[in-house]
Amino acid sequence: MELSERKLKILQAVIHEYSLTGIPVGSRNLSRKSDLALSAATIRNEMADLEEMGYLEKAHASSGRRPNARAYRLYVDELMEVDTLTDEDMQRVRSHFDRRLNGISEVLDAAAEAVSDLTDHVGLVTDPPAADTRLKRVQLVKVSDGRALAIFAEDSGQVRDSLIAVPPFLAANELEHLSNMLSAELMDVPVSETGSRIKELAAGAVAEQKMVMNAVFEAINNSREAQGMHLRGKQNLWRYPEYQDLGKAEQLMNLLDTRDGLASLLSSGRDLEFSIRIGTELSQDSSLPELSVVTTTYQAGTRQGGSFGIIGPIRMDYARALSVLRFVGRNLSEVLEAFWEGSSDRDGGTP
Numbered sequence: 001m002e003l004s005e006r007k008l009k010i011l012q013a014v015i016h017e018y019s020l021t022g023i024p025v026g027s028r029n030l031s032r033k034s035d036l037a038l039s040a041a042t043i044r045n046e047m048a049d050l051e052e053m054g055y056l057e058k059a060h061a062s063s064g065r066r067p068n069a070r071a072y073r074l075y076v077d078e079l080m081e082v083d084t085l086t087d088e089d090m091q092r093v094r095s096h097f098d099r100r101l102n103g104i105s106e107v108l109d110a111a112a113e114a115v116s117d118l119t120d121h122v123g124l125v126t127d128p129p130a131a132d133t134r135l136k137r138v139q140l141v142k143v144s145d146g147r148a149l150a151i152f153a154e155d156s157g158q159v160r161d162s163l164i165a166v167p168p169f170l171a172a173n174e175l176e177h178l179s180n181m182l183s184a185e186l187m188d189v190p191v192s193e194t195g196s197r198i199k200e201l202a203a204g205a206v207a208e209q210k211m212v213m214n215a216v217f218e219a220i221n222n223s224r225e226a227q228g229m230h231l232r233g234k235q236n237l238w239r240y241p242e243y244q245d246l247g248k249a250e251q252l253m254n255l256l257d258t259r260d261g262l263a264s265l266l267s268s269g270r271d272l273e274f275s276i277r278i279g280t281e282l283s284q285d286s287s288l289p290e291l292s293v294v295t296t297t298y299q300a301g302t303r304q305g306g307s308f309g310i311i312g313p314i315r316m317d318y319a320r321a322l323s324v325l326r327f328v329g330r331n332l333s334e335v336l337e338a339f340w341e342g343s344s345d346r347d348g349g350t351p
Contacts, residue, residue, distance in 0.1 A: 279314050
C-alpha cells in the first residue's frame with residue numbers, strides 16, 4: 001500500500017493536531033478542525049490504512065489515533081517546512097543576550113535559557129572543547145588552612161575553578177607566588193598540554209610546591225574530562241502528559257541529572273547542520289521512546305564551539321525547533337566572538 005497524497009495530508013493533519021494537544025485524534029474531530037475537505041468516514045478509513053502501514057497507533061481500543069516515531073520521522077524528512085521566527089520571537093531571543101553577561105559561562109547559560117524559553121522544552125548547551133583552548137592565567141586563592149581555590153582562565157573567555165588541597169602552613173603570599181610562576185609557564189599553552197608542563201615544573205620543586213602543582217594538574221585534568229553542561233527548562237517537561245507517569249519521569253530526571261546521559265544525547269550530528277533523533281533512534285534499547293533530541297553546533301570565527309539543542313517529547317514542533325536553534329546559534333556565535341575578541345584585546349593580541 002502506497003502513501004498517496006491524500007494519506008500524506010491526513011497524516012500531516014494528525015501530526016499537527018496531536019503535537020498541539022497530546023490527545024489522540026479522532027476522524028470526526030479532524031474533519032471539523034482541518035481544511036482537508038473530507039468526510040469523517042473518509043478520514044477514518046484513511047487513518048485505518050495509516051495505522052495498518054505503521055504510522056499511527058491507538059492508545060486504547062476506544063480512543064483516537066496518535067502518530068508514532070515512524071510518522072514523525074517521515075514528517076521531518078519529507079513534509080516539514082521550516083519558517084523564520086517572528087519579530088517578537090527574535091526579540092525574545094535577543095533579550096536573553098542583551099543583559100549584562102559576565103563571562104562565557106553566563107553566555108552559554110543565556111543560550112540554554114533562550115532555547116528553553118522559545119520552545120517550552122529543555123535547552124542544553126555544552127562548553128567549547130577544552131583541547132582547543134589555551135590557558136591565560138592560573139590563580140590560587142587560599143580559602144582555609146589546607147584548602148585553596150584554583151582558578152583557570154582560558155583564551156576562550158571561559159573561567160573554571162576547583163577546590164584543591166594545599167599544605168595547611170602555606171601562606172597566601174606563597175600561593176600568589178606559585179600563581180605567578182604557573183601563569184608565566186602555562187600562558188598560551190594548549191590545555192591538553194598543560195599536564196606535561198606542570199609535571200616538568202614539579203620535578204624540580206620543593207615538597208610543598210610539588211603538592212600544590214600536582215593538585216593543580218589533577219584539577220585541570222578533571223576540568224578537561226568534565227565538559228560543562230548548561231541545562232535550562234527541566235520543569236517544562238511536567239507540562240506534557242507523556243511524563244506524568246512517575247516511572248518515566250524518574251528515568252528522565254536521572255538521565256538529565258547525569259553528565260554521561262546528557263553527553264550521550266548530544267553525541268551525534270557534529271558533521272550535520274542539524275541532527276534530529278526521534279524516540280528509539282536515541283538508542284537501540286531506549287527506555288524513553290517518547291523523547292526526541294534536536295541538536296546542532298555553534299561556532300565563532302575560526303574557533304570550534306560545542307553542541308546545543310532541545311530535549312522534549314516526540315510530538316515537539318520540529319519546524320519551530322530548527323528555527324529557534326538556527327537563530328539562537330547565530331546570536332550565540334556573535335556574542336562569543338565579541339567576548340573572545342575583547343579577551344584578545346585585553347591580552348595584547350590574538351592568541
